[in-house]
Amino acid sequence: MSITEATSNSVEDSNTHTKNHLNLVKLYLAIGILVYALMMIAGVALRAAQGASYLDMNPQLFYQIMTLHGAGMVGVTGLAGLAVNWYFLSRHVLLSTKIFLSALLLSLIAVAMIIGSILIGKFAAGWTFLYPLPAKSLGIWSIASAVTFAAGLLVLGVAFLLVYLDMAIAISKKYGNLTRGLGLHMLFGRAPVDTSHPTTVVASSMVIIVNVAGIAVGAVVLIMTIANLISPAIAPDALLMKHLIYFFGHVFINASIYSAITAVYEILPKYTRRPWTVSKPFLAAWFAATFMVMAVYPHHLLMDFAMPPWAAIAGQIISYTSGIPVLVVTAFGGLTLVYRSGIRWDACSSLLVLGLFGWAAGVVPAVIDGMIRVNMVMHNTLWVPGHFHFYLILGMLPMVLGFAAYLTTNGEQGKSNKIPVYIYAAGGITLCMSFLVSGSLSIPRRFAVHQESWQWLGNVGAIAGTTVLVGTLLIALPILFRLPGATLSAAR
């Protein structure tokens, strides 16, 4: 073979490799958008059922749909965040398309198991499968369906772990190890801050560290749940199980948001024509977030008085401090970038800034609910979905859709319509406020039947949720239409 032929083959391999990366991300996005839309319909149906004006749903079906909505949204949020993160990380390190594809296939198997257990097996213990409820339904669902649900989540976790392992190896190969990927040698060592160190590598290293721990703990609690389902004599401590479940759940959903933020770090500088580089405060924020995302989960257990007071106090304090990196570094950094930048506002830039806003503003109701005194009157009211819908509808999903808009316009600015973003944002804010106001009125979360005085808020939520769905479709349809023509390279 001549040198020319070898070079030609190499370029061809590289092009195929790049194309495969991009096609996989497109596949993740297309499936993700579809699942988001379906789960939004489920969410609207739940609020409409609580409103009792537009829809009548029996409690058994309500709790099944509630379980589906929760599991579906958490799963798709994880996958969408992963796709964004993987796309940008593959610009800096060599990632395996085979592993990424395997993870998608495993996820689809998991989705089939989860949907089957809920719609056929009538499993309805909530996506948090709080032990020992999966085993004690009083005949509503079978043990087999509960096992299928838990096993489905386990398969989903394996899919994520595979990709994280590949990402961790790739970062370690290029940067030495994950702590160097996180930039700790620049934060604590004598090494000067290297502004060319990619922000995406810092974020990815953090996500890998926290979410491998989160998913590993999730696997432990799922296996313990399955063991209890198969053999009730194996009865773990309920408080321990609660710790494991909330550690897993909290870390997993947070890691998804931290994954999607890579879209803001990578794309917003292109729009503002200003650099967003690593600095000591940036690295310190991500280092702190690594610990705080893992340590903050006890704020879910503030009403479990068997917990020692120090744990509850720590839960409150870490809940507050975990908002600081978001408010002081990421959101502030984003606004500094936008201020007097001459940015062109289209769907992509609007969505990314909306995502930053949702993440930052969502900190407020979250940290307030993390205060023990407040939690005593707000815990398990609709305030809780109010705060996490703020993060997810106004924070995480706009980042994903902003990324998709960027990808499908091939990075060309001013090519996407920003009007649907206003519709989406108006619906999202109204929906979140309907939850928060409901919480302030002590309306419980996860109630299939609402008393008459609460129902108007359910109807407001249903209308607002429909607006979010319409906004999503108006944003997503052009994206899906253009997706096959997207050519922006994913790999290096």
Place this chain on the structure above:
Amino acid sequence: MQTTVLSISLLGMLLVTAAFVFAIRNSKQRNDDYGAVSAKAYGIRRWWMITVCAVGIVATVATLTPFPLTASTGDNPRIIKAVSGQWYWQLEDTTATVGEPIQYHVSTVDVNHGFAIYNPNDRIIAQTQAMPGYINKLNVTFTEPGKHLVRCLEYCGLAHHSMIVEIQVSEAN
């Protein structure tokens, strides 16, 4: 309490909104000297960091003293056992008197439940979890007479929403 919480949250979110509106409204005209823009921003950020930390310290001290979960409602509270199960409450006594220190000993015979007391205005005044294998002790001193409701606030299956019991609170003699 709940109205205050909502008001403070709205105020905080409005402040965040104001910062975003300010940056977006001033985004169209470009200043090419980003060094100057970011130097000014870092100066503001330092004060923003100090403010956020100061608010956090004040809020932490103010809301944790006395420690809310163990703050006693009296030296010798009357103990009332509250047992939960799918889907019922079994309270040793469903009556109480205004000003009387009570300690509910909340437990469950099956899955997790939530023991939340609603006042006659339908607002939560106190709550705890009912967890398998544990007894959670909830101190309550009722401040107003009338029908109070206990609702389950931890999802526990098909009839979770109808797991309600009444507590009748009477005026002190």
